[in-house]
Each structure stands twice: as C-alpha cells, then as structure tokens.
Amino acid sequence: MKWIGIITIVAIFLKIVGIINLGWIWVLSAVWLPIVIEVMYVGGVRVLEWLLDNSE
Numbered sequence: 403m404k405w406i407g408i409i410t411i412v413a414i415f416l417k418i419v420g421i422i423n424l425g426w427i428w429v430l431s432a433v434w435l436p437i438v439i440e441v442m443y444v445g446g447v448r449v450l451e452w453l454l455d456n457s458e
Contacts, residue, residue: 406432 409432
C-alpha cells in the first residue's frame with residue numbers, strides 16, 4: 403500500500419505542474435484500479451464456484 407500512495411502523490415504532482423496531460427481519472431488510477439481488479443477477481447471466483455456447484 404505504501405507504493406500506491408507514493409505513485410498517487412507523484413502523479414498528482416506531475417498533473418498539477420503540467421508535466422503530464424492525463425485526465426484525473428487516470429492520475430488517480432493507482433488508487434481505484436487495484437480495487438477494481440480485486441473485485442473482478444473475487445467476483446470471477448464466486449461465479450466459478452456457483453457454476454461448479456450447480457453443474458451437477
């Protein structure tokens with residue numbers, strides 16, 4: 403989690419200074435992208451468990 407904070411602070415700084423020209427959604431992606439990936443992974447595992455339980 404420490405690296406996510408550092409990457410986010412650096413990206414915000416670069417955006418404010420004008421070095422990068424990305425949208426704010428991409429500047430803050432270091433915060434929300436790992437959460438989205440984890441939710442998709444857990445959801446996929448749950449769907450597979452459900453499919454395997456109901457395949458009999």
